[in-house]
Amino acid sequence: MNDSQQKDTSLNKVASSISDHIYVTELSQDSSPTTHFLSEKIQTITGYPLETFQADPAFWHSIIHPDDRPLFIEHRAKLTNQQGNEVEYRLNRADGEIIWVRDSGQVDNNADSKSGVMVYGIVSDITPRRKAQEALTLARDRALEASRLKSQLLANVSHDLRTPLTTILGYAQLLEMGAHGPLADKQRETISGIIKSAKYLTNLVNDLLDQAKLEDGKLKLNITSFVPSDIVNQVQSNMSVPAHTKGLTLITDIGPDVPLTVTGDPDRVQQILANLVSNAIKFTTEGTVHVRLFRPDPKHWALQVSDTGIGIPTTEQPHIFEPFRQVDGSGKGDTSGAGLGLSIVKQLTTLMGGYISLESEEGQGSTFTVHLPLMPSNVDAN
Ligand code: ADP
Numbered sequence: 001m002n003d004s005q006q007k008d009t010s011l012n013k014v015a016s017s018i019s020d021h022i023y024v025t026e027l028s029q030d031s032s033p034t035t036h037f038l039s040e041k042i043q044t045i046t047g048y049p050l051e052t053f054q055a056d057p058a059f060w061h062s063i064i065h066p067d068d069r070p071l072f073i074e075h076r077a078k079l080t081n082q083q084g085n086e087v088e089y090r091l092n093r094a095d096g097e098i099i100w101v102r103d104s105g106q107v108d109n110n111a112d113s114k115s116g117v118m119v120y121g122i123v124s125d126i127t128p129r130r131k132a133q134e135a136l137t138l139a140r141d142r143a144l145e146a147s148r149l150k151s152q153l154l155a156n157v158s159h160d161l162r163t164p165l166t167t168i169l170g171y172a173q174l175l176e177m178g179a180h181g182p183l184a185d186k187q188r189e190t191i192s193g194i195i196k197s198a199k200y201l202t203n204l205v206n207d208l209l210d211q212a213k214l215e216d217g218k219l220k221l222n223i224t225s226f227v228p229s230d231i232v233n234q235v236q237s238n239m240s241v242p243a244h245t246k247g248l249t250l251i252t253d254i255g256p257d258v259p260l261t262v263t264g265d266p267d268r269v270q271q272i273l274a275n276l277v278s279n280a281i282k283f284t285t286e287g288t289v290h291v292r293l294f295r296p297d298p299k300h301w302a303l304q305v306s307d308t309g310i311g312i313p314t315t316e317q318p319h320i321f322e323p324f325r326q327v328d329g330s331g332k333g334d335t336s337g338a339g340l341g342l343s344i345v346k347q348l349t350t351l352m353g354g355y356i357s358l359e360s361e362e363g364q365g366s367t368f369t370v371h372l373p374l375m376p377s378n379v380d381a382n
Contacts (some may be wrong), residue, residue, distance in 0.1 A: 065098060
C-alpha cells in the first residue's frame with residue numbers, strides 16, 4: 001500500500017465513524033471541481049451511489065434544489081477565492097425527498113497544488129433542525145396574524161357598539177330628567193337600571209377600544225402640564241359614594257414634597273387612578289381604601305392605592321397585568337369586569353415612561369404603586 005492509499009484508508013475509517021459526509025475537492029480558477037476524496041456517507045445523505053459522484057464531479061450541483069443553486073455557486077466562488085465558507089441549501093434526494101444540508105468548506109492555503117484551491121468540506125443533514133425552525137416560524141406568523149385579527153375585531157366591534165350605546169344612554173337620561181313627562185317610581189327605578197347598565201357597557205367598550213389601540217401602538221398621549229392633586233381630588237369626589245355605599249373609608253393624602261405641577265397626560269393619569277381605586281373598592285369588603293400621592297425620588301412622583309381587601313395570591317401576581325386576566329376567585333370577590341383594567345393601567349404607565357409595582361398578601365390587602373417621571377422623556381409633547 002503506497003502513502004496515498006494509506007491516507008485514503010485512514011480517511012475512510014474516520015469518515016465512516018461520523019454521520020456527516022466529508023469530501024476533498026480541488027477547485028480550479030473557474031470553480032470547476034476535481035474530486036480527491038468522497039466519503040461513503042454521500043450515499044446515505046443523497047440516496048445516489050458513491051460512484052455516480054466519483055464519475056461526474058458536477059453531479060452534486062445537479063441535485064441541488066434549483067432555487068438554491070445561486071447560493072451554492074456563490075459558496076464555490078468564495079472557496080475559489082481562498083475563503084472558508086458555510087452555506088445551507090436543499091438537495092433533491094434519489095427517492096424524491098427534499099432535504100436540507102449544511103455544507104461547510106475550509107480551504108488549504110498551503111496546498112501544493114498550483115492550479116487550484118484544495119477544499120476540505122463537511123456536509124451535514126440538517127433537515128430536522130430546519131423543519132423545526134420552519135414550524136416555529138409558521139406558528140409565530142400564525143400567532144401574529146391571529147393577534148392582529150383579534151385586535152382588529154376588538155377595535156371594530158367596540159367602535160360599532162359605542163354609537164348605539166351612547167344613544168341608549170342619552171335617551172334614558174332624557175327620560176330620567178322628565179323630558180317626556182313625569183315618571184312614576186317604578187319607571188324611575190327601571191330607567192335608573194337602564195342607565196347603570198348602559199354606563200357599565202360604555203366603560204367596558206371604552207376599555208376594549210383602549211386595549212386594541214394599545215396593542216396596535218396607536219394610543220397617543222396628550223402631554224401637558226397639570227396639577228396632580230386635582231386628579232386625586234377628582235377621584236375622591238367620584239369614588240366616595242361607591243366607597244361609602246360598601247361601608248368603606250376612602251382616604252386621600254398628598255405628600256408635601258409633591259410638585260404643584262407635573263408634565264404628562266392628565267386624562268390618562270386620571271384613568272389609571274380611577275381603575276386602581278375602583279378595583280380597591282370592588283375587592284374590599286371592610287376597612288379602608290387609601291390613595292397617596294408622594295415623591296419617591298427627585299425624578300419621579302407616585303400614585304399609590306392601598307386597600308384592606310381580599311389580596312392577590314403570590315402565584316397570580318405576575319399575571320394579573322395581562323389582558324383578560326382575572327384571579328380565579330373560587331367564589332371570592334367580584335367577578336364583574338373583563339379583566340382589562342390592570343392591563344390598561346400597566347400599558348399606559350409604561351407608555352408614560354413609568355412603572356407599576358404591587359405588594360399584596362391574601363386576606364390582608366393590596367398596594368399598587370405607579371411611578372411616573374416628573375418630566376417624561378420618551379413621549380413627544382404635542
Ligand atoms: P377586572 O377588575 O375587570 O377583573 P383588572 O384587570 O382590573 O380586571 O383586574 C384583574 C384581576 O386582578 C381582578 O379580576 C382581580 O382578580 C385582581 N385584582 C385587581 N385589583 C385587585 C385588588 N385591589 N384586590 C384584589 N384583587 C385585585
